[in-house]
Amino acid sequence: MQDTQVSSEVEEVEKELKQSSERFRRSKVQSTTADTEAGPPRPPLKTNAKRLTFQNVEAIAVKKKGVRQEILKKVCGVARPGQLTFIMGSSGAGKTTLLNILTGRNLKSIETDGEVVINGRNMTFTEMKRLSAYVQQDDVFIGMLTVKETLRFAAKLRSPHKLDKNELDSIVDELLVMMSLKKCENTKVGSMTDKSLSRGERKRLAFACEILTDPPILFCDEPTSGLDSFMSHQVIKALRQLTYEGKTVVCTIHQPSTSVYQMADQLILLSQGHVAYAGPANQVDAFFGRCGYPIPKYVSSPDHFMRVISHKSFESEEEYNKRIEKIVQEHEKEKSSYSSTHSSRREQAIEDMDSFPRTWWCQFFYIFHRSAVQLYRERAVLLVKLIQTLIMSVMIGACYFQMTIESQYLPSFKGFAFVSVQMMHMLFMMPAMTVFWKDYPVVVREFQANMYSPSAYYLAKTTADSIQYLVFPVIFSTILLGMTDLPLTLYIVLHYLLVNILLSLNACSIAQSFAAMCGHLATGMTVLPIVVVPLMVFGGFMITYDAIPWYFVPLAWASWYKYGFEAITIVFFETINMIPGCGSANTSNSSTVSPMSAQGNCSTGPKFIEDQAFATSRTFSFDGLSIGNQLNSKGHMDEIIKPGRSYTVNTRMTQKITRKRILRNDGVSMSKMTNELGIARFTVQKIVKNDLGLTSYHLLCGQFLTEKSMESRVEKAKKPLEVLRVRRLSDVIWTNEKIFTIQPSSNCRNHQHLLSKYKAEPPKHRMMFNKLFPKLVMEWTGLTSEGTVPLVFIGRNVNIISEVDQKLVLMGVLRPWIISHLR
Ligand SMILES: Nc1ncnc2c1ncn2[C@@H]1O[C@H](COP(=O)(O)OP(=O)(O)O)[C@@H](O)[C@H]1O
Ligand SMILES: [Mg+2]
Structure with missing residues (x-):
């Protein structure tokens, strides 16, 4: 009674699917006719049938410390064109791994073996990638794009030839209609946290992206997981529809509802990495009956065999292994009757290039x-x-x-x-x-x-x-x-x-x-x-x-x-x-x-x-x-002093470096050289004087004074000058201290410069013209009889010789200054 009800339901679905597929084909034909008017006709719908066979597929996961876990053991199976093949098994049975091996993806840390054959020809991973599409279990998209934009992007990059705008629009529209996504074409896909599309719609979008290129083989990993039974039915219906175009569709499924299960043509049951059954879906009940596990009344077929091949909590590991062994052996015995000969048409070698469709x-x-x-x-x-x-x-x-x-x-x-x-x-x-x-x-x-x-x-x-x-x-x-x-x-x-x-x-x-x-x-x-x-x-x-x-x-x-x-x-x-x-x-x-x-x-x-x-x-x-x-x-690379060198080194090397420096830059500053060499000033002085026989000179340079600092100096100078009680100007002792000349002097506050002996001129003609000539210079005129210091400011660009100095400094500047400040 129940059986007849289910089968009539299935017949209804079949009829509906065939009709909608016809509609889809017609829409393609129509769009081809429309295109004919605009441009060259599109090729007719091709069946391009691919028969997929896999033999002795093995997978071993290599874990840390060399632990190896056998995931798949000599798995064989066939998927035929125009048929929907389900790979079923409990969680952890190796379904995803099998699909990964067939499609050559996500095989990090997994050793694989076995043959993947299409129409009688062994395939490489690259060839499989070009012949098939793989919809993985979790759907990942750029959340900010709409459904249509996502499809357009995929179409532009996946299509084997460059699409013009009309072609692109028609392909995307066809897919939107086929996958029932038309009503949400402008909805943003959304992310895992910010969801806009329903799970079923996301899944169908993933299919649409994958079948854009019209691949002859389609793999889907758990397309129904997380979907309610209606959604699951819709998704599998869409897959079923693809088989009517001659595609080979393989999908793993974990716990199908009866209506979903009824759509399968072929079934591969995996248990503990072994194939427990591989053959037509409608013969699986009879097979389990022959193994001694006939289907009880009122239990659906998938529920029954999933229960048989799953490990129950109350049974021991041994009991479970025994049962699976028995079923696998029974299947091995009967296998030859299911497997048919290879198709007569042998697959041509595919150009094995790993290039991208677009430049x-x-x-x-x-x-x-x-x-x-x-x-x-x-x-x-x-x-x-x-x-x-x-x-x-x-x-x-x-x-x-x-x-x-x-x-x-x-x-x-x-x-x-x-x-x-x-x-x-x-x-x-x-x-x-x-x-x-x-x-x-x-x-x-x-x-x-x-x-x-x-x-x-x-x-x-x-x-x-x-x-x-x-x-x-x-x-x-x-x-x-x-x-x-x-x-x-x-x-x-x-x-x-x-x-x-x-x-x-x-x-x-x-x-x-x-x-x-x-x-x-x-x-x-x-x-x-x-x-x-x-x-x-x-x-x-x-x-x-x-x-x-x-x-x-x-x-x-x-x-x-x-x-x-x-x-x-x-x-x-x-x-x-x-x-x-x-x-x-x-x-x-x-x-x-x-x-x-x-x-x-x-x-x-x-x-x-x-x-x-x-x-x-x-x-x-x-x-x-x-x-x-x-x-x-x-200078030379040798001259770059390595960090960590001792601070008092008077070696030949240091002498050589010092000499080189002086030769290269006549007038180099002693402190600069000391800093750069990273050795003590005293050592450099010793090298200059004793080892190189050179004399060092002090450059008596003036200082730049801002208006503000001049004022503060005057204020400071007023105090000592107040106690000076100058009667005559000659009471102010004035030393003829030259500025901007180089002469031996013990004035520590000034910069000491080195001049090499190798220049012909006598030292006093070697004037050091500081390129940063100050605007104003201050001369310390020396100590008074009271031991205090009056100040004189001289403008820049004044060539100071002794006569000028006396006139300018003593009479011209110092006198009026003292008169103005002290009287
Ligand atoms: N890369 C891997 N490294 C280690 N173990 C893996 C790896 N991939 C799968 N496995 C193991 O292989 C077994 C089968 O996994 P899987 O194929 O995902 O199962 P299913 O899809 O049937 O639920 C699991 O026990 C899993 O832990
Ligand atoms: Mg899985």
């Missing part, structure tokens, strides 16, 4: 377009990022509001450079990592389907995303520069922007390479800070490059923070001839002396750059020119 540029363009659409759809995220950038840049700009290049701002400048570099990382590093992972499963799937090359995907995706890596750094940099009072020339602004853009691109690449190397998002996110933080520490903000212990020097070399910091410092400081406020470092009363200018030699921009242990150069330190410059200043 690289086509792939690039289509992926770029898709990524741009994705980016546009996710514009809310971009908006949030824009707001974040605006807030951060205004906040940071407020911290450095009206900062300019002056001694008092030098420590702040370091902070400014640090924040610039750091912000480029903060804004882009972590988000770049997650973007990569969001698309990863889809990309793997599409790559497996031979749609595009990884290089095309990576470059297209990065190019589309780069829009944000260009725009946000520009917004950030513009606001920040606008709020400070830093000197802005086109050169500086463009370079600063360029540095920030490069840093953001770098942050993104680093994040993506870590995500790829770690193979897991969470691991990548944990590992990244472990690498990034030390590189930040040795970026030059917290410790200068020359103070880094030798064993950490490689970290500094690798630190992109260092290069960013170096580039920003150089851009702003290389053209600064004089940093205002730095000269006051030598006077004790100046309140404006910052700790850094007091420590460092910061009177000029290049000196400040050197203070940070960076090389001064018009170009950034990482280009070839700058390396050339560095070598030029340091």
